[in-house]
Amino acid sequence: MSTIGVIRFPGTNNEWETVRALQSFGVEAKVVEHNQQIDDLDGIWLAGGFSYGDVLRAGAIAGASRIMKDISRSGRPVLGACNGFQILTEADLIEGALLPNTTTRFVCKWIYMTITENDSYLNELQGSTLRIPIAHFEGNFWSESTPENIVAKYSTRDGDAAPRANPNGSMDNIAGLSSNDGRMVGMMPHPERSCFKHQGSTDGRKIIQAFLKEVHG
Amino acid sequence: MATAEEEQVILKELGRKPTPGEMAMIDALWSEHCSYKSSKRWFNLFLTESERVKLGIGEGAGLLDVGDGYVVGIGLESHNHPSAVDPFNGAATGVGGIIRDIVSQGCRPVAVLDCLRFGFPDSPRQKLLLDQVVLGISSYGNCVGVPNLGGDLEFAEEFASNPLVNAMCVGVAKQDKIIRSVANEPGDLLLLFGSSTGRDGIGGVTFASEELDDTQQESRGSVQIGDPLTEKLLIDAVLELRDSDLLHGLQDLGGGGLACAAAEMAEKGGTGVRLELIKVPLREEGMQGWEILVSESQERMLAVLPEDNLQEALRIIESKELAWAVVGRVTEGRKFQAEYRGEVVADIPIDFTINGFPEPVREQGELRIETDDRPVVETDYLVAMLSDINIASKRPVFQQYDQHVQGNTVIPPGGDAGVIVLPNGKYLAMAAGTNSYLVSRNPLLGSALATLQIVRSVVCRGALPIGMVDSLNAGNPEKKDSYRQFVDAIRGVAEVSHKLEVPVVGGNVSLYNEADLDGERRRILPSPFVGIVGVVEEGEPIPDILHPDESAIVQIGVAPDFMAGSQFHRMFGGTGGEMRVQFELEQKLLKELIGSNYLAATDVGRGGLVTTLAKWAIRSDVGLRVKTEDTSIEFLWGENSPRYLIQVPINILETTLERLKETNIPAEVVAEVTEDRIFTFGKEYLLNQLREIWENPVNRALEI
Numbered sequence: 001m002s003t004i005g006v007i008r009f010p011g012t013n014n015e016w017e018t019v020r021a022l023q024s025f026g027v028e029a030k031v032v033e034h035n036q037q038i039d040d041l042d043g044i045w046l047a048g049g050f051s052y053g054d055v056l057r058a059g060a061i062a063g064a065s066r067i068m069k070d071i072s073r074s075g076r077p078v079l080g081a082c083n084g085f086q087i088l089t090e091a092d093l094i095e096g097a098l099l100p101n102t103t104t105r106f107v108c109k110w111i112y113m114t115i116t117e118n119d120s121y122l123n124e125l126q127g128s129t130l131r132i133p134i135a136h137f138e139g140n141f142w143s144e145s146t147p148e149n150i151v152a153k154y155s156t157r158d159g160d161a162a163p164r165a166n167p168n169g170s171m172d173n174i175a176g177l178s179s180n181d182g183r184m185v186g187m188m189p190h191p192e193r194s195c196f197k198h199q200g201s202t203d204g205r206k207i208i209q210a211f212l213k214e215v216h217g
Numbered sequence: 218m219a220t221a222e223e224e225q226v227i228l229k230e231l232g233r234k235p236t237p238g239e240m241a242m243i244d245a246l247w248s249e250h251c252s253y254k255s256s257k258r259w260f261n262l263f264l265t266e267s268e269r270v271k272l273g274i275g276e277g278a279g280l281l282d283v284g285d286g287y288v289v290g291i292g293l294e295s296h297n298h299p300s301a302v303d304p305f306n307g308a309a310t311g312v313g314g315i316i317r318d319i320v321s322q323g324c325r326p327v328a329v330l331d332c333l334r335f336g337f338p339d340s341p342r343q344k345l346l347l348d349q350v351v352l353g354i355s356s357y358g359n360c361v362g363v364p365n366l367g368g369d370l371e372f373a374e375e376f377a378s379n380p381l382v383n384a385m386c387v388g389v390a391k392q393d394k395i396i397r398s399v400a401n402e403p404g405d406l407l408l409l410f411g412s413s414t415g416r417d418g419i420g421g422v423t424f425a426s427e428e429l430d431d432t433q434q435e436s437r438g439s440v441q442i443g444d445p446l447t448e449k450l451l452i453d454a455v456l457e458l459r460d461s462d463l464l465h466g467l468q469d470l471g472g473g474g475l476a477c478a479a480a481e482m483a484e485k486g487g488t489g490v491r492l493e494l495i496k497v498p499l500r501e502e503g504m505q506g507w508e509i510l511v512s513e514s515q516e517r518m519l520a521v522l523p524e525d526n527l528q529e530a531l532r533i534i535e536s537k538e539l540a541w542a543v544v545g546r547v548t549e550g551r552k553f554q555a556e557y558r559g560e561v562v563a564d565i566p567i568d569f570t571i572n573g574f575p576e577p578v579r580e581q582g583e584l585r586i587e588t589d590d591r592p593v594v595e596t597d598y599l600v601a602m603l604s605d606i607n608i609a610s611k612r613p614v615f616q617q618y619d620q621h622v623q624g625n626t627v628i629p630p631g632g633d634a635g636v637i638v639l640p641n642g643k644y645l646a647m648a649a650g651t652n653s654y655l656v657s658r659n660p661l662l663g664s665a666l667a668t669l670q671i672v673r674s675v676v677c678r679g680a681l682p683i684g685m686v687d688s689l690n691a692g693n694p695e696k697k698d699s700y701r702q703f704v705d706a707i708r709g710v711a712e713v714s715h716k717l718e719v720p721v722v723g724g725n726v727s728l729y730n731e732a733d734l735d736g737e738r739r740r741i742l743p744s745p746f747v748g749i750v751g752v753v754e755e756g757e758p759i760p761d762i763l764h765p766d767e768s769a770i771v772q773i774g775v776a777p778d779f780m781a782g783s784q785f786h787r788m789f790g791g792t793g794g795e796m797r798v799q800f801e802l803e804q805k806l807l808k809e810l811i812g813s814n815y816l817a818a819t820d821v822g823r824g825g826l827v828t829t830l831a832k833w834a835i836r837s838d839v840g841l842r843v844k845t846e847d848t849s850i851e852f853l854w855g856e857n858s859p860r861y862l863i864q865v866p867i868n869i870l871e872t873t874l875e876r877l878k879e880t881n882i883p884a885e886v887v888a889e890v891t892e893d894r895i896f897t898f899g900k901e902y903l904l905n906q907l908r909e910i911w912e913n914p915v916n917r918a919l920e921i
Contacts, residue, residue: 010538011446013362017624048622050360053446105919106355106617135359135619193621198638200627 002215005032005041007071009062012083013049014192021192021204025212034067043077043215046084048135048190058098058138059083063090077121077214078184079207082136085176085186094177094186096143101136102169108135110201111167113175113189114155120178120185121214122151122207129159130203132189139168139188141177151185152176185211219244226575231565238507238555238562245473245511246480247574249728255579255694256726259704262711263721269683270720275485276398277318277469278388279722281684283752285641288395290324290388293649293686293748295727299440300353300382304346308353308382309443310515315386316363317469320452321518323396323459324388327623328637329358330368330630330649331384332688332746336377337606338918346380348921353443354384355617360445361452364626365618366635369650370915372606375657378734379741383688383725385649385748389639394459398468400479400521401486403549405465407479408527410534410541411451411517413500417441418474418513428693428729447516450537455518457533464530466521475544476510476563478519480553484571492545494557506557521547581704582697586659588781591790598854599898600910601788602828607654608784609914610832632761632836633674633819634751644758646680649748652823655782655857656709657742660702662796663782664709664745666857669803671749672717673820677861679759680751681811685714687724687747692731692740699740703728706745716800717807719749755812763837763890764816767867770830770841770888772821773877774806774860775799776852784824785854802859809882816864825854829862830888831896835908840891843898862887 006018008031015031022029022045029045032038051062062068062083068091071078080088088094101107110133115125141147153161153173161173168188176187191204219227219240227235227243235243249255265273271288272280278290296311316326331354336343358365368385400407418441458464466486468478475497479490494509504512522530527543534541548554553570555562566573602608612631620629627644628636634648648671656663668685675682687710692699714721731740779794780786786793810818817837821829827843834841845852865873870886877884891897894904 011360011449013360013449013622017622020624049362050446050449053360053444055446105352106359106619108616108619108621133621135621137359190621193624196624198627199621199624 001028002042003028003040004043004045004215005030005038006045006047007032007034007067009034009051011050011053012047014047018045018047018192021195021208024195025208027212034065038067038070038074041076043211044071046078046080046087048082048084051083051087057090059086059090062087077211079211080186081190081192082188085188086138088184088186093179093184095147095149096141096177098138099140099142100138101140106137107167109133109167111189112155112157112165113152114159114161115152116150118149118151118178120151120182121210122185124210125206128206129155129157130206131201132191132194132204134167134189136188139170141170141174143171147174147177149178149180150174151178152187219247222575223247226573230569230573236561236563238510239565241507241511242476242563243570245477246570249726250472251477252574253726254574254577255728256689259707262707264714264718265720267718267720270722271392273722274724277321278324279684279686280322280395281722283639283641283643286392287639287641288390288392289645289750290319290322290390291385291684291686291748291750292318292723293383293385293688293746294725295381295383295688295690297379297381297690297727297730300350301380303440304349305353306440306442308350309357310441311382311384312354312357313443313445313448313515314471315384316361316448319386319388320455321396321398321467321469323394324390325456326363326386326388326452327625328366328387328635328647329363329384330366330647330748332368332381332650333370334376334381334653334744335372336374337372343377344918344921347918350382351614351617357443357445359619361449362622364620364622365615365630366637366647367630367649370611370614371653373654373742375739375742378732378739379730381690381741381744383746385686387647387750396459396464396467398482399466399485400482400488400490400547402465403488403547405521405523405547406527406543407490407545407547408520408522408530408541409497409517409544410520410539412444412447412514413498413540414509414512414514415500416504416508416512419508419511428732441513441515443515450539451516451518454534454537454539458530461529463526464520464522468519470517470519472513474511474513475519480567480570482521483547484567487551489548489550489552489567490545491548492555494555494562496542496544498540498542506560506562509557510555510562579694579700580697581701584660584698584701589793593791594789598789599827599831602784602824603831603907603911604914605788606914606918608824608828610912611915612912613915613919627758628678628761634678636678636758644680644753646675646678646751646753646758648674649746651744651746653742653744654787656706656745658782659796660705660743661709662798664706665712665798666796668710668713668747670822671747672713672719673861675749675751676807676810677759677818677820678753679810679813680753682717682719682749682751684722685719685747685749687721687745688727690727690730690741690744690746694728702743706743710745710747717804756814759813759815759818761819762817763833763839763864765839765890768816768864768890769867769870769886771863771865771884772860772887773809773863773882773884774802775858775883776860777855777858778851780851780855783854783856785850791850799859805882806859806861810861816866818861818863821856821860821862823856825856826887827853827898831907834896835904835911838894838904840893840895840904841888842891843888845887
């Protein structure tokens with residue numbers, strides 16, 4: 001059975017809900033502290049929260065940590081949700097940066113996002129529009145050049161990436177991107193919070209399913 | 218500060234002048250905030266026991282049995298004065314404090330709710346207060362990782378100089394893992410861990426137990442600064458210590474700091490404590506012994522544990538990179554002893570510090586309950602209601618709080634009650650708030666009616682209310698009329714606890730919420746907040762959003778025969794009449810809803826029937842056509858009577874109405890679901906237009 005490590009930095013706070021979500025797929029999932037080894041892991045989930053209290057910038061300190069270098073070298077599939085996405089951009093494993101929302105306020109709400117054509121393990125979901133919650137203060141994606149590895153855009157229920165569907169001012173409605181090799185995906189929405197019937201949507205399962213498929217090879 | 222009478226009592230007891238440390242300690246412990254010296258005498262009015270109550274009033278949280286070996290812990294606290302002076306930090310540390318209260322009983326915090334009061338947001342100052350308080354709550358709660366599940370928000374001129382910030386926390390634990398705040402065993406170690414200690418918050422509770430005045434800016438040093446990252450690590454550490462069964466006792470360092478936590482735990486255990494203050498990790502230089510004793514630096518806990526468990530406990534605490542120190546021992550002999558650099562900082566009997574205060578004489582004045590009859594203003598009531606700040610959607614505020622973290626949220630805040638799923642698979646509904654305007658019109662009946670409103674919020678999720686916490690906010694108890702308002706508010710809450718069998722398991726009192734501002738005396742509207750939790754034992758909670766299928770909205774219960782205290786009467790006048798409580802019908806409706814499986818349900822809240830229907834339609838994005846036989850003001854716009862709205866599919870409407878009639882529950886159709894997104898009441902309103910009207914006021918209030 002595959003083992004997924006949910007990485008915990010001081011201040012990570014989505015670790016247990018993520019472990020529960022992953023376990024519901026019948027895989028081994030465990031919390032791995034940021035100062036532990038990752039050799040025995042088949043897949044890596046960078047969970048949301050406020051690593052190191054988001055001091056300096058969201059994800060900045062975690063992004064510079066040793067474990068991120070290990071993760072980069074490991075060749076394992078990675079999914080970063082919310083703070084996990086911020087950490088991936090801060091570690092320069094995914095292009096661009098996540099700026100404070102244009103509203104200058106934290107935003108927690110349900111959004112729709114549509115998976116675009118891409119080179120990551122999420123490509124099999126291309127064209128799907130998913131209902132997933134967001135909860136962040138810095139989710140406003142920005143990049144100097146037009147990003148090449150977009151995997152998901154905020155959209156209307158019908159899949160239209162219209163400005164009115166953009167919750168945080170993100171460039172081109174971008175909700176998620178992958179690394180150049182497609183092995184690592186980062187997104188602001190929380191797939192692990194839309195996994196069970198009681199949560200009001202199970203669309204997040206499709207994302208996790210695709211991630212686990214990549215893990216299983 | 219100690220009164221002259223209190224100083225006499227201290228001199229007599231000690232036979233000498235108290236040391237600065239003893240004086241600082243007594244100041245804190247005898248403050249209203251810690252001692253409840255003006256309020257404790259009334260707590261016997263509450264129903265405090267039931268089969269479910271595992272721990273009642275007296276510690277950080279009340280604990281309630283929810284079956285399968287689990288308990289739910291609840292607590293509610295005010296943080297008003299700090300929030301008035303420094304709204305961001307005051308509100309943030311209010312959330313942090315109540316979360317630690319829950320954690321100190323061994324519960325994992327699973328939800329927070331906030332009850333907020335401000336002046337009307339039409340001045341830069343009021344807008345700033347609102348903005349910063351919401352930001353403080355949001356930045357702290359989101360970072361710690363506890364979802365926000367509700368609360369309430371009300372505006373009135375009387376809160377302009379005394380905003381109210383009360384926070385509730387709900388936690389969950391296995392019953393055999395709960396921790397008590399007690400020091401039973403002489404010889405046990407006292408282990409302080411979490412943040413280091415500084416000068417922030419010195420005199421905090423004393424400050425909170427006096428009136429604010431124009432010099433309040435000088436009190437900035439009495440406001441604590443929060444650090445949610447440390448709080449998150451502290452929670453993780455406590456839960457691991459709990460799971461390893463290492464602790465004999467634990468208490469959060471809140472008001473009165475180390476002195477209060479150590480003294481209260483020893484008093485409960487019939488023991489004493491000896492503290493060596495030199496051991497306390499400090500973050501500032503040159504601190505005096507008495508300052509270390511009563512500092513209210515945040516994110517600290519005091520654990521009681523046997524020496525044998527120390528190594529294992531330190532392994533856990535150090536893995537979270539938290540500061541720690543063994544600061545003393547539990548002793549025999551019921552004395553509080555502390556020394557610093559060879560000097561005695563305190564040597565005083567513990568019982569005296571906790572219970573030795575002379576109970577102050579408080580007198581209740583007479584209250585004039587005004588019956589206010591004015592001619593009714595004619596207007597488009599619905600639009601006027603929805604655009605009033607006290608009816609308006611609070612979504613712009615709730616949206617700034619993480620509602621989903623931890624993954625257990627079933628129904629988010631914004632409706633009647635939030636709902637989460639518990640580890641045993643049952644659902645827990647929760648709501649917190651009051652109706653300050655209503656209470657101000659008649660503190661006794663108003664507080665009963667406002668409390669019933671919170672009960673109904675939980676009941677319309679199909680949940681049985683199993684316990685409540687209260688936080689009683691009022692003016693200066695040394696003033697007769699103010700004290701009467703306070704006592705009447707307690708009576709109202711107490712009456713509901715008995716009549717609906719919802720025990721009170723914890724609470725808080727915040728007095729002296731009045732101030733002289735620009736030479737004018739301003740007192741808050743009395744605000745007896747209650748937080749209530751309820752359990753859905755079987756099946757699913759009743760949805761709070763309308764189903765779009767063909768169906769009818771049935772009113773069960775009755776309209777009021779008075780308008781006093783209602784939003785309509787406040788805005789448009791008319792005859793007030795006399796408030797009335799109908800416990801028998803409340804009880805009957807409660808039984809009908811619990812465990813039922815209606816398509817959706819809500820209760821008729823502020824603004825009355827039509828306002829409630831319109832809000833429901835907007836939130837659900839489902840059209841409604843209102844049609845009622847009774848078109849009286851009381852029926853259409855009255856509130857504060859036992860009545861709920863339930864959604865019933867057309868094919869079972871007749872049988873449902875018949876069944877309700879057989880059980881003697883008044884029931885009638887008041888609206889029907891329509892296919893278009895239109896709300897019809899006399900004329901047609903587009904839902905999108907009503908939504909904009911309803912969401913605009915709070916959005917505008919947040920524009921700075």
